[in-house]
Amino acid sequence: MNRVRCLVLNAALGPLDYKVPEGMSVGPGHVVECPLGPRTIIGIVWESERLPGTEVPAEKLRPLRSILPVPPLSAPLRRLIEWTADYYVASLSSVARMALSSGGALKGPATITEYRLSGGMPERMTPQRHAAMEALEGEQATIRELAGIAGVSDGVLRGLVNQGVLEPVEVDCDRPFDQARPDFTQVDLSESQKIAADTLSEAVRQQKFAPYLLDGVTGSGKTETYFEPVAEALRMGRQVLVLLPEIALTENFLHRFEERFGVTPVLWHSSLKSTQRRRAWRNVASGDAQVVVGARSALFLPFRNLGFIVVDEAHETSFKQEDGVRYNARDVAVMRAHFESIPVVLASATPALESLQMAESGVYAKLDLPSRFGGAELPDIDTIDLTEEKPPQGMWLAQRLIDGIAERLERKEQSLLFLNRRGYAPLTLCRNCGFRFQCPNCSAWLVEHRFTRRLACHHCGHETPSPAACPECGEPDCLVACGPGVERIADEVAERLPDARVFVATSDTLNSPGRAAEFIAQVETGAIDVIVGTQLVTKGFHFPELTLVGVVDADLGLEGGDLRAGERTYQQVAQVAGRAGRGSKPGEVLIQTRHPEASVIAALAAGDRDAFYEAETEMRREAGAPPFGRWASIIISSEDEAEAREAARRIGDVRPDVPDLMILGPAPAPMALLRGRYRYRMLMNARRSVQLQDVIRRWLSSLDHPPGVRVGVDVDPYSFV
Secondary structure, three states: OOEEEEEEOOOOOOOEEEEOOOOOOOOOOOEEEEEEOOEEEEEEEEOHHHOOOOOOOHHHOOEOOEEOOOOOOOHHHHHHHHHHHHHOOOOHHHHHHHHOOOHHHHHOOOEEEEEEEOOOOOOOOOHHHHHHHHHOOOOOEOHHHHHHHHOOOHHHHHHHHHOOOEEEEEEEOOOOOOOOOOOOOOOOOOHHHHHHHHHHHHHHHHOOOEEEEEEEOOOOOHHHHHHHHHHHHHHOOOEEEEEOOOHHHHHHHHHHHHHHHOOOOEEEOOOOOHHHHHHHHHHHHHOOOOEEEEOHHHHHOOOOOEEEEEEEOOOOHHHEOOOOOOOEHHHHHHHHHHHHOOEEEEEEOOOOHHHHHHHHOOOOEEEEEOOOHHHOOOOEEEEEEOOOOOOOOOOOOOHHHHHHHHHHHHOOOEEEEEOOOOOOEOEEEEOOOOOEOEOOOOOOEOEEEOOOOEEEOOOOOOEEEOOOEOOOOOOEOOEEEEOOOHHHHHHHHHHHOOOOOEEEEOOOOOOOHHHHHHHHHHHHOOOOOEEEEOHHHOOOOOOOOEEEEEEOOOOHHHOOOOOOHHHHHHHHHHHHHOOOOOOOOOOEEEEEEOOOOOHHHHHHHHOOHHHHHHHHHHHHHHHOOOOOEEEEEEEEEEOOHHHHHHHHHHHHHOOOOOOOEEEEEEEEEEEEEEOOEEEEEEEEEEEOOOOHHHHHHHHHHOOOOOOOOEEEEEEOOOOOO
16 A cells, blocks of 8 residues: 655644555655645655654555645755754754745646726725825735735725726736846956856856855955856756845845846745745746745745855855744755755855855865956045044044045045944933833833834834833933934934935835835935945945945944854944945045954954954864854743743753763843743853754753743854844
8 A cells, every 4th residue: 555654844743644545646745735633734745764753554544635736845955954954953844844935836826816006096085095006006916915015904905996996917826937048148257257157157067066155355246257157057947046135135136137137036035925925936846937036045945957056145144044943044055055966156255254164174165356346446444443533422423434424425425324223222211210111022122213203122023102201200301312323323414414315224214125226226326425324235235436434333243242243243344344435436444443453443444354364263263163163052931931940940950961062051041031032041062073963852852841931942053142
């Protein structure tokens, strides 16, 4: 009798065996519907020898109900799912769920009715209808999706449908995307670009696993360089995956891609509508989607014929998933390339220390782009010692920085001020009684956002209107903003340079590809003089008229106990400095600091990256930190503080005694309350010889916890909150 083992998308159930009905042909990778009691659940047929489970007598097996109309998940993707679950100590089900991330895509071919403005007008115009019609100009989507775009109820839009203002359009859900043309335009490359591009193109032709580190200074043309092997993959009929760390970078990338290949690539990120996700998923699975540009979750898409992977800005910490399956997309991308037997390139102007070490040890091949493209020069960098050049009372920008911006205004050039802190002020308190506004769900102060007149938590999203009086003592007009955020810096620029046109660029203002496109257009047409932004503006943007970059508080990233703080600060400041002087005009960078002697700041000012990395490498080696040792953390949380504390104590009491493994804690996490859950952490530091994941699995499997307790594992953690 034919039987199969299925991985179902519920970790608590474990593998389940089923009978294959007569006439059904099923094999590993097929996505199937399985009975479970009275319900029907989704499962993936797996190799039984790779998925240990309890053997069920043949007479007790229930038959599979159906095979879903999608291609089976390939063997390389199944191996990637297994590796990710094993390395990051996660359940197979949790990882597999990421590969089946579009429920609508599993239902087979379909059409859907979408709506768009017809050009007609309603019999009676109301403010809601007027606002909706303005918001929906050029949009086409389902009623629910249009309601979300317009910020109105479904009922308002259905009224517009009834009056013919919105017209229905029947759409094939899975219509193919326009085909990219590898030879649409030819690009002149520098000698170093051509060497790197030829090496990568040859690797694509070889169709073997080959990891590369593309290490190029800012403005060296890394994107144009890896576009050539992308073109080679397209000529061979292979698919390409390009990972970007931020949705806000997508619009700029799409423009450059379209100039090179004649069409835009297929997008994959969390802001897509459900119909767009379905269409992208099914085209990827069929092989019709040629180039996919996406966030980290695109790694688990079911590519049919993947030929090349690019991880752009590979040093970015946003490639690390911080909840659910806590994986690092940079490393998982290398493993996907390994299982697919294809080349992968990690591109960065400031590579992660781990990537540089892999290149030094010969695991990655290193390709260098040591100079800017087209003769552009790297900017001059200087520091402003805030202990010597103090800003005026109540201000945050030194006079030399203000003078530099004023000079650019006179020359019709642009400036960028960088401060990695959203909002107006990180803390608001009452000068009368000392009350501080704190998030009720997190161990964090509420951040004042003066533009929207709200106080917000940047960890859980809690918001409250900014009050006129202190909620503790009732005193009016006594609330004081402490410290600067980007909004406060923008206000200061407007006050001291009233003719400057200022734009605040953060995840609050550039929270969609459309808004990012509008921002880029305004900068390129000269409608913005001064950009004030967070880390969102440190990478990916190319503005030829931007000649001055000011780093408002270079010391901010060095605060706290994160052992990667120095590296992160160096990367952020070096990346934002790289926005200056990318055209024909020379650039200048002014770094405000209270510690100009700090090794990170000194290396930035001297432009000596090698010296910084050498010192950082030695510090990591002495600390046994990655890449020379291993870190992992265990996070215990509960809505009940006593329950979380007790669970952490029980885990700590049975800690393993393993040579070359140090276990610290349990202790309250720095962010002891997060999204309404009390949190305790344990931190492990191990030599690379220790089988750390096996130790953690054996340790935690011996314990049971109350239903309200969650125990998460973070291998190679980036966040220590």
